[in-house]
Amino acid sequence: MNTDPRESLIEASRQFYQLGWMAGTAGNLSARVEDGSFWITASGKQKGKLAADDFVRVSLTGELLETPKPENKPSAETSIHQAIYSCFPDAKACYHVHSVEAKLVTNFVEGDQLPLPPIEMLKGLGVWEENPQVFMPVFKNHLQVPKIAKEISDRFHQEPPQVPALLIRNHGVTVWANSAAEAENHVELAEYIFRYIVAARQVGIKF
Numbered sequence: 763m764n765t766d767p768r769e770s771l772i773e774a775s776r777q778f779y780q781l782g783w784m785a786g787t788a789g790n791l792s793a794r795v796e797d798g799s800f801w802i803t804a805s806g807k808q809k810g811k812l813a814a815d816d817f818v819r820v821s822l823t824g825e826l827l828e829t830p831k832p833e834n835k836p837s838a839e840t841s842i843h844q845a846i847y848s849c850f851p852d853a854k855a856c857y858h859v860h861s862v863e864a865k866l867v868t869n870f871v872e873g874d875q876l877p878l879p880p881i882e883m884l885k886g887l888g889v890w891e892e893n894p895q896v897f898m899p900v901f902k903n904h905l906q907v908p909k910i911a912k913e914i915s916d917r918f919h920q921e922p923p924q925v926p927a928l929l930i931r932n933h934g935v936t937v938w939a940n941s942a943a944e945a946e947n948h949v950e951l952a953e954y955i956f957r958y959i960v961a962a963r964q965v966g967i968k969f
């Protein structure tokens with residue numbers, strides 16, 4: 763990504779806020795620039811009304827490189843974005859949102875992965891198979907965020923996920939993609955799949 767991505771992040775954040783997926787200050791969005799560093803939402807900003815100075819730029823190792831306002835602090839979940847960019851060098855954007863459904867579906871499984879329904883929308887997450895058996899990784903919501911980041915990094919280095927998305931239990935979803943536009947698409951697809959899972963359970967459909 764060669765240009766400053768903050769306008770794309772502001773626009774995506776406004777849209778996710780309006781959809782109820784970034785209520786209040788919930789969620790964080792980042793996108794990389796050509797030197798490998800990334801702009802990320804500063805911690806505790808209202809996600810429905812972000813401005814260009816509500817971000818910080820950090821290195822892949824978490825060093826603060828640029829802050830338009832001296833009081834800005836990197837998102838509390840910056841270490842998760844670092845883990846994703848380190849695991850997936852082609853990823854250019856990483857989006858994390860907090861919908862009701864993303865939390866609900868993590869209560870439908872006891873283990874560390876959520877079975878996804880074999881629906882057409884999976885193609886948008888890169889799964890081109892007939893009747894695919896696909897799982898989304900689920901991680902524990904440790905109070906210490908770097909611990910979540912380490913578990914993500916350790917697991918993905920051992921076994922890459924089938925889809926570019928992960929869930930944190932009772933917390934939210936994180937997706938990544940090779941552009942900001944595609945990351946926005948991935949959030950919308952993941953959220954559609956979560957709504958489908960909740961609806962399927964209500965009408966007794968099993969998959």
Ligand SMILES: CSC[C@@H](O)[C@@H](O)C(=O)COP(=O)(O)O
Pocket residue numbers: 786787788789790803804805806807836837838839858860
């Ligand atoms: C509404 S509190 C949510 C936070 O604890 C966190 O999970 C979150 O997504 C936003 O944290 P932030 O530090 O603003 O990036």
Ligand SMILES: [Zn+2]
Pocket residue numbers: 788789790839858860933934
């Ligand atoms: Zn969060």
